[in-house]
Amino acid sequence: MAGLNRRSFLATAGGTCALALCPFTSLLTPASAQENLPEARVTPHPALHWEKQSGRRIKCTLCPRECLVDDRERGYCGVRENRGGDYFTLVWGNPCTLNIDPVEKKPLNHFLPGTKIFSLATVGCNVNCKFCQNWQISQVRPEQERSYDASPQKIIEMAKQSGSPAIASTYTEPVVFYEYVKDIGRIALQQGLKNVIISNGYIQEKPLLELLPYLSAVKIDLKAFTERFYKEIVGGELKPVLDTLERLVKAGMWTELVYLVIPTQNDDAAEIRSMCRWVGEKLGRDVPVHFTRFHPEYMLKTLPPTPVATLEQAREIALAEGLHYAYVGNVPGHPGEHTYCPSCQAVVIHRSGFRVELDGFAHGACKKCRQKIPGVWV
Ligand code: SF4
Structure with missing residues (x-):
């Protein structure tokens, strides 16, 4: 890791604490912007x-x-x-990481494709996933990590300067820096930017509903479909996350799901089928589901990376269960990265890693058959 200090490494690693390290992530770190910010003191x-x-x-x-x-x-x-x-x-206005990512890295495939998204995190998380890739910032207290002084208004200014049309609270868990996310969202939406969270969905109903007016889209890490996994591997609970997903969709919030497929832990075909069936019945067939590849990390270093065949099988199960948008993630160049028209099967959005081509897409629809493709496109 020559030439990279710990912070730079974290920033380039990107993703969320729920996602395995993606190999194509050496992007656009606004190191100078971050370094120009004053260091934060822990302030209530x-x-x-x-x-x-x-x-x-x-x-x-x-x-x-x-x-x-x-x-x-x-x-x-x-x-x-x-x-x-x-x-x-203790973390309002104090991000520890700022970065500019392709929106596909979140991953959000139906949200302003091909754009950059200004991304930030504070320290802290309300669970402790054994596979967290950002545990160095998610599992520490504010005193244990250098953070920066950046008011919500300052974040908006930096996002605008970067040319990003949206801001993402990501990498750790936005629920625990809720007040900061809310204040950023309020100003962002007033000033024509969008605001998204990349979250574990482990939040109560009242704060969730109060946050929704300040959000433009949400990506939820559905980490498994068993309480056993949530209890033993995550340190949380499945049911509240499912409740959050239903509330998001009911409220009309654009929502995408990531299911990180971990060998021997949540890769059982029957479990994946149950999850897909639940998504179709409770959330609807248009909610995208990303099956992403696990890489050994943190406390699960002894497990192997997910075989690509397992991800392909998961995607096939999702399609067989009637879901319209099932993706393979963290496998750059895989055809499962593309968005296919559920009506005529044409490639609507072509992806290879973070390279995005929109040749088959026009005005929120398939260019070939005019089938509307749901998402946030402008
Ligand atoms: S209940 Fe409050 S203090 Fe406890 S983990 Fe959740 S957000 Fe943090």
């Missing part, structure tokens, strides 16, 4: 979504974990602190 900012308990204890109601937090203590995610019976976030 009022938190949203918590309740007072007896004494000075509080209950955080942001995510389903519902941490009970005593005075001078923090919740599980390590970035929200009780000070004298009031609750604060």
Whole structure:
């Protein structure tokens, strides 16, 4: 890793903590912009979504974990602190990573294809996936990682300067920097930019619904389709994530799903079939599902990378279950990266890694048969 310090490596690694390291990610790091920002000091900012308990204890109601937090203590995610019976976030305005990525890297395949997206993260996460690729920033407290001072307005200015039409909160877990995401989204949408989150979906209903007016699209990592996996490998729960997905779709939010296929852990064909059937029935056939390739990482280094044949089989299952948009991810050059018209099967959007060609696509539809393709296109 000559020439790369730890921060540069994290920035170029990209993706989300749920995604395996993609080999084609050495992109456009705005290192100079990041380095020009002043270093942040850990400063409390009022938190949203918590309740007072007896004494000075509080209950955080942001995510389903519902941490009970005593005075001078923090919740599980390590970035929200009780000070004298009031609750604060310690990461508002303090990103630890800023980057400019192809939107396909998130991955979002039906959202402004071929564009760059200004991406940021603070430290912290409300789960601890054993396969996290960004554990160096997701599993630390604010004092353990250098962060920068960047107000929401500053983020908007930087995004505009970069020429990105959208901002993504990604890499760690946007739920735990909820207040920052919300304030960024409010200004971004007012000023003509879009705002997306790349999330595990582990959030309670009320904060989710309050955030939706400030979002343009959401990508959710559905990490498996069993509670066993969520309990043992993620440190979370499946049911609240499924609830989030249903709420997003019901609210009309553009939503894409990623299912990282991990050998021996969540790659059973019956489990994938059940998941696809659930997506078709509860979310609808137009919600894209990305089956992405796992690479050994963090605490799952002894497992092999996902065989491409397993990803292809998962995609076939999804199509057989009637889903319209099933993708193979983290396999650059694979034909499963393309968007196919569900009506005439023509290639509508051609992808090879992050190279995108829109020759078969016009005005949100298949050029050949005029079938409308759902997504956020302008
Ligand atoms: S957001 Fe953090 S503090 Fe709040 S319930 Fe979830 S893990 Fe606990």
